[in-house]
Amino acid sequence: MDLILPDFGLLVWTGIVFCLLFFLLVKFAWKPILSAVNTREQKIAEALDLAEKTKAEMQALKAENDQILKAARAERDQILKEAKEAANSMVEEAKGKAKDEAAKLVEAARHNINSEKAAAMAELKNHIASLSLEIAEKVVRQELSADEKQKALASQLAGEIKMN
Amino acid sequence: MQQAGKFSSLLQILFLAMSFLVYQPLANASKEEAFNVGEMIMHHIKDAHEWHVAGEGKESISLYLPVILHDNGFKCFSSKHFYHGKESQVPSSDSTAYHYLEGVGPAKGYALYHEKIYKLDQIGTANGQPVYNLKFHGEHPHNAMPTDLSITKNVASLIFGSLLILIIMLSVARFYKRNGAVAPKGLAKFFEPIIVMVRDDIAKANIDQHKYHKYVPYLLTIFFFIWINNMLGLIPILPGGANLTGNITITLFLAVCTLLVTVLSGNKNYWGHIFWMPGIPVPMKIFMIPIELIGILTKPFALMIRLFANITAGHIIVLALISIIFINKNIAWAGLSVPMALFISVLEILVAFLQGFLFAMLSALFIGAAVEEAHH
Amino acid sequence: MTGMFGSIAAIGAGLAVLGAGLGIGRIGGSAVEGIARNPEAAGKIQTAMIIAAALIEGVALFGVVVGLLGAKA
Numbered sequence: 001m002d003l004i005l006p007d008f009g010l011l012v013w014t015g016i017v018f019c020l021l022f023f024l025l026v027k028f029a030w031k032p033i034l035s036a037v038n039t040r041e042q043k044i045a046e047a048l049d050l051a052e053k054t055k056a057e058m059q060a061l062k063a064e065n066d067q068i069l070k071a072a073r074a075e076r077d078q079i080l081k082e083a084k085e086a087a088n089s090m091v092e093e094a095k096g097k098a099k100d101e102a103a104k105l106v107e108a109a110r111h112n113i114n115s116e117k118a119a120a121m122a123e124l125k126n127h128i129a130s131l132s133l134e135i136a137e138k139v140v141r142q143e144l145s146a147d148e149k150q151k152a153l154a155s156q157l158a159g160e161i162k163m164n
Numbered sequence: 165m166q167q168a169g170k171f172s173s174l175l176q177i178l179f180l181a182m183s184f185l186v187y188q189p190l191a192n193a194s195k196e197e198a199f200n201v202g203e204m205i206m207h208h209i210k211d212a213h214e215w216h217v218a219g220e221g222k223e224s225i226s227l228y229l230p231v232i233l234h235d236n237g238f239k240c241f242s243s244k245h246f247y248h249g250k251e252s253q254v255p256s257s258d259s260t261a262y263h264y265l266e267g268v269g270p271a272k273g274y275a276l277y278h279e280k281i282y283k284l285d286q287i288g289t290a291n292g293q294p295v296y297n298l299k300f301h302g303e304h305p306h307n308a309m310p311t312d313l314s315i316t317k318n319v320a321s322l323i324f325g326s327l328l329i330l331i332i333m334l335s336v337a338r339f340y341k342r343n344g345a346v347a348p349k350g351l352a353k354f355f356e357p358i359i360v361m362v363r364d365d366i367a368k369a370n371i372d373q374h375k376y377h378k379y380v381p382y383l384l385t386i387f388f389f390i391w392i393n394n395m396l397g398l399i400p401i402l403p404g405g406a407n408l409t410g411n412i413t414i415t416l417f418l419a420v421c422t423l424l425v426t427v428l429s430g431n432k433n434y435w436g437h438i439f440w441m442p443g444i445p446v447p448m449k450i451f452m453i454p455i456e457l458i459g460i461l462t463k464p465f466a467l468m469i470r471l472f473a474n475i476t477a478g479h480i481i482v483l484a485l486i487s488i489i490f491i492n493k494n495i496a497w498a499g500l501s502v503p504m505a506l507f508i509s510v511l512e513i514l515v516a517f518l519q520g521f522l523f524a525m526l527s528a529l530f531i532g533a534a535v536e537e538a539h540h
Numbered sequence: 541m542t543g544m545f546g547s548i549a550a551i552g553a554g555l556a557v558l559g560a561g562l563g564i565g566r567i568g569g570s571a572v573e574g575i576a577r578n579p580e581a582a583g584k585i586q587t588a589m590i591i592a593a594a595l596i597e598g599v600a601l602f603g604v605v606v607g608l609l610g611a612k613a
Contacts, residue, residue, distance in 0.1 A: 003209070004609065006413040030381040034363070034381075043345060369587070469605060
């Protein structure tokens with residue numbers, strides 16, 4: 001039975017020793033230990049924070065670089081495109097000009113040909129007319145024996161020339 | 165844990181060696197007297213005025229502890245005057261007799277019966293010397309008891325354990341003072357994770373985020389007090405072996421400490437839940453008041469009983485298993501009892517830690533409930 | 541008479557241990573199941589398990605203490 005009955009003397013000693021232990025530990029052990037542990041944890045947390053921040057900064061820097069690179073690339077592309085366009089337009093323009101020139105030349109040639117042809121025709125007509133006159137003269141001189149016959153022939157010949 | 169296990173097996177060997185030293189004469193003597201297991205175990209788990217090492221009776225090797233009595237002023241003398249005093253007996257109602265130790269020298273006039281000190285009544289004189297007697301009423305002496313403030317085995321163990329904790333923790337604190345807040349080494353490396361565990365897993369996990377700081381020193385103190393003293397109790401020889409944390413007085417004191425801390429830090433919300441439980445009808449509110457009031461006491465009461473019974477049971481089991489050898493009076497039984505006792509001892513190392521952890525954890529839980537803010 | 545009380549106390553202690561064993565067994569089983577289902581919560585489950593086991597064990601120890609009382613009375 002006295003196994004489960006508290007003992008007064010032991011209770012008194014426990015009170016004294018435990019309270020003394022508690023105050024000594026609080027003052028000389030728990031306070032320095034806990035503050036040291038807290039300080040270290042804070043330090044570690046700060047270091048981790050710093051690392052995180054640095055990482056973020058690096059990321060931002062990298063992003064910025066990427067941005068710049070991207071812009072540069074875009075600019076280059078733009079310039080290239082413009083150059084190509086300019087070249088194309090130049091070629092087109094040259095082509096057009098050449099075509100126009102050619103057309104003009106062809107037109108001039110045709111015009112020349114036509115005018116030459118007309119001139120040639122006129123000359124040919126004149127020539128034929130003079131030839132015809134010569135022929136007619138010869139025929140007339142030969143067949144001037146009979147007036148009627150001569151007259152009929154002359155008119156017939158003239159008709160035949162007109163038909164041509 | 166493995167190291168602890170090795171340590172324990174070393175302890176176990178020591179323990180066995182010691183138990184042979186202690187019980188061998190007893191085993192021989194038991195030819196006349198039957199070996200009483202219950203009495204032996206009770207003797208070992210109860211408090212005493214000597215710290216027994218080896219041997220039996222007057223030939224035993226013991227550390228005799230000072231007896232301090234308050235009986236019309238303080239009296240202080242060695243318990244040797246009881247253990248080496250006069251062995252007296254009083255016939256009991258059945259055929260056996262009550263044996264008690266009558267003090268001599270400075271202890272004259274007092275008697276030690278079942279480790280309790282009684283004041284003897286003078287019944288006459290013989291040869292000019294006073295003759296004393298212890299009067300029994302039923303199984304218990306009827307005599308007056310002086311206030312016993314002796315340094316008993318448990319008090320000595322308590323002081324030793326407390327000094328040990330103090331030395332350990334002061335040297336851990338000195339490490340931080342010398343080296344600043346750096347990664348711990350040596351003793352600090354071993355104890356820091358445990359301290360952090362108490363702070364984070366016990367205090368922070370159960371008490372409000374902004375209030376737990378205040379209770380960490382208390383929780384640390386009870387945790388290490390219980391753990392270190394439990395471990396000391398597992399050591400079978402002199403600096404340990406006392407059933408300190410398995411003593412109801414110690415556990416009562418610790419439970420009362422937790423009760424006081426809980427009640428004194430209880431806020432409006434806590435008392436509101438006790439005297440006017442919100443969210444239930446009024447007749448139920450009235451009905452709940454006594455239940456809640458009893459609840460305040462039953463929680464630390466359970467703490468007290470849990471620690472007491474766990475540690476006492478551990479001691480009883482180890483002693484009982486070792487006793488198998490002496491009950492059967494054959495050394496061959498050691499083949500059964502020693503491995504079993506070893507197993508239980510290793511288990512007790514776990515229990516030693518677990519009970520300290522649980523006591524602190526449940527204390528933190530109660531404190532946490534007392535300081536919790538309303539959140540409805 | 542005292543001997544008989546001792547035997548009855550021993551039976552009582554045995555019954556208390558039986559009940560506590562069943563209770564703690566259930567807690568342990570459920571905790572292991574819970575940890576297997578959700579291994580991340582192992583720490584929290586363990587803490588809750590230890591507290592619940594301690595509460596049951598406390599009740600069983602009341603039985604043991606009463607048994608001790610009976611044995612000594």
